[in-house]
Amino acid sequence: MNDPIIEVRDLWFxxxxxxxxxxxxxxxxxxxxxxxxxxxxGGKTTLLKLMLGxxxxxxxxxxxxxxxxxxxxxxxxxMPQHLHFNQSFPISVLDVVLMGKLRPGRGWSRYSHKDRxxxxxxxxxxxxxxxxxxxxxxxxxxxxxxxxxxxxxxxxPEVLMLDEPTASIDTKHQxxxxxxxxxxxxxxxxxVVSHDVGIVSSHVKSVAxxxxxxxxxxxxxxxxxxxxxxxxxxxxxxxxxxMPHRVLLKHEEDD
Amino acid sequence: xxxxxxxxxxRNALLAGLLTSIAxxxxxxxxVVNRIVFLSGGIAxxxxxxxxxxFFFGLPFVVGTLGFALVVAMVMAVVTLKARHRSDTIxxxxxxxxxxxxxxxxxxxxxxxxxxxxxxxxxxLAVPTSDLWLMLVLNGLILLAVGYFxxxxxxxxxxxxxxxxxxxxVKFLYFLLLAMxxxxxxxxxRIVGLxxxxxLLTIPPYIAExxxxxxxxxxxxxxxxxxFFTMAGLWISYAFNLTSGATIIMVAGVCFFISLFFEFLKxxxxxxxxx
Numbered sequence: 001m002n003d004p005i006i007e008v009r010d011l012w013f014x015x016x017x018x019x020x021x022x023x024x025x026x027x028x029x030x031x032x033x034x035x036x037x038x039x040x041x042g043g044k045t046t047l048l049k050l051m052l053g054x055x056x057x058x059x060x061x062x063x064x065x066x067x068x069x070x071x072x073x074x075x076x077x078x079m080p081q082h083l084h085f086n087q088s089f090p091i092s093v094l095d096v097v098l099m100g101k102l103r104p105g106r107g108w109s110r111y112s113h114k115d116r117x118x119x120x121x122x123x124x125x126x127x128x129x130x131x132x133x134x135x136x137x138x139x140x141x142x143x144x145x146x147x148x149x150x151x152x153x154x155x156x157p158e159v160l161m162l163d164e165p166t167a168s169i170d171t172k173h174q175x176x177x178x179x180x181x182x183x184x185x186x187x188x189x190x191x192v193v194s195h196d197v198g199i200v201s202s203h204v205k206s207v208a209x210x211x212x213x214x215x216x217x218x219x220x221x222x223x224x225x226x227x228x229x230x231x232x233x234x235x236x237x238x239x240x241x242x243m244p245h246r247v248l249l250k251h252e253e254d255d
Numbered sequence: 256x257x258x259x260x261x262x263x264x265x266r267n268a269l270l271a272g273l274l275t276s277i278a279x280x281x282x283x284x285x286x287v288v289n290r291i292v293f294l295s296g297g298i299a300x301x302x303x304x305x306x307x308x309x310f311f312f313g314l315p316f317v318v319g320t321l322g323f324a325l326v327v328a329m330v331m332a333v334v335t336l337k338a339r340h341r342s343d344t345i346x347x348x349x350x351x352x353x354x355x356x357x358x359x360x361x362x363x364x365x366x367x368x369x370x371x372x373x374x375x376x377x378x379x380l381a382v383p384t385s386d387l388w389l390m391l392v393l394n395g396l397i398l399l400a401v402g403y404f405x406x407x408x409x410x411x412x413x414x415x416x417x418x419x420x421x422x423x424x425v426k427f428l429y430f431l432l433l434a435m436x437x438x439x440x441x442x443x444x445r446i447v448g449l450x451x452x453x454x455l456l457t458i459p460p461y462i463a464e465x466x467x468x469x470x471x472x473x474x475x476x477x478x479x480x481x482x483f484f485t486m487a488g489l490w491i492s493y494a495f496n497l498t499s500g501a502t503i504i505m506v507a508g509v510c511f512f513i514s515l516f517f518e519f520l521k522x523x524x525x526x527x528x529x530x
Contacts (some may be wrong), residue, residue, distance in 0.1 A: 090472065092469065095409075099410050103422065108402070
């Protein structure tokens with residue numbers, strides 16, 4: 001039960017010979033709710049894509065459920081970062097969610113009644129069932145985010161990997177979303193990429209700061225030293241220390 | 256129109272139009288949603304090299320265009336996967352080199368080169384029955400492949416990373432898609448010629464996209480539109496003694512602008528949803 005779900009050992013990755021990740025070690029155990037925090041360009045999304053097998057490391061190893069990435073992808077629910085691509089694509093909300101039930105070599109067979117039931121459950125969970133027949137491209141940012149989380153959830157994954165799930169939604173909905181994730185975390189291990197320290201620190205169980213290197217912290221307590229390591233470029237002020245942790249950056253990041 | 260149907264070439268022209276409409280609807284839909292219009296144009300023009308090869312070595316034209324278009328498509332698949340950031344430049348180079356190869360091989364071929372215009376602007380009125388059978392087979396293959404991999408192609412077109420995480424063989428499907436684009440292009444060249452092929456491959460899906468709730472509907476609607484364009488174009492070209500390929504494209508072009516106008520009336524701005 002307590003075997004690690006994800007094990008990253010001495011991982012190196014570079015893009016066009018510019019190093020992106022160096023000497024990364026990270027172990028994720030079942031039941032964890034871990035946030036990958038760090039500045040833009042720090043390598044958070046890259047690390048997630050390496051774990052998913054979408055990118056191949058230069059050196060080092062990654063094991064997901066004891067296997068190389070890509071071998072057990074049906075046990076992972078994934079939500080990519082950029083969701084506002086191709087807004088004119090003719091696809092309904094329900095069909096987007098059903099995509100999460102895709103299996104290799106399915107061939108002629110279409111989605112079953114069971115798949116549709118699962119899609120209904122996931123959409124209801126994200127309170128998007130009423131939108132099932134709408135075109136996905138017509139949704140607002142927050143609504144789109146929720147259907148993509150439903151798509152990640154529909155196959156009842158053991159791990160949920162979400163890349164910037166709060167990128168285009170307002171603060172109230174961000175908190176709602178993290179409340180939902182906290183609830184899901186009772187049964188599912190969650191890895192979430194974010195650059196928003198505030199929202200994350202009050203909801204997650206552990207934090208990994210990603211800025212070329214990875215610093216893992218077994219609790220969500222965010223301290224000055226950790227932030228400075230992660231955000232070397234911009235000075236950070238730790239305003240209040242207690243529960244919940246509130247952290248303010250000295251200047252706003254402009255995205 | 257009906258008295259024209261007593262001629263075999265007219266019946267063949269109609270059948271050829273209907274058959275290529277299948278490829279236009281199905282593959283054109285993928286070309287538009289995957290934004291590989293430029294790449295498809297590259298395949299179409301580079302296929303001229305295949306015409307040159309066929310002339311030079313005395314092969315049947317179908318073998319030349321189909322074979323060469325397939326080879327070019329596979330090269331483009333490799334290039335666009337390996338060097339995404341410069342893929343448009345490389346497509347442009349292949350586009351021009353293929354055509355140049357064709358022209359030079361035709362220069363070197365002995366004898367008078369008959370009716371090259373028909374390759375540039377199509378020759379729907381000169382489709383032999385044997386070509387119709389070939390089109391039938393090619394369309395059958397395309398429908399089989401797309402039917403079998405429909406959900407995989409849908410995921411690949413919509414969200415490639417997600418598709419790959421779900422275990423879809425995205426690279427294999429990408430090669431398969433470009434191979435089918437090459438087959439379709441080779442067929443459509445017969446109808447409207449290589450210069451106009453992109454119009455027939457993209458105008459029907461572009462119009463259909465706005466009125467379709469799914470990729471499946473978009474394919475069906477594009478097929479119907481493409482049928483209408485080829486039939487109407489053929490009839491007008493027969494009635495007014497015009498070049499058939501150009502007339503077909505003109506019908507499609509006029510419908511394209513009419514659809515843009517309706518879109519403008521509906522939403523108050525052009526290209527409002529193009530993103």
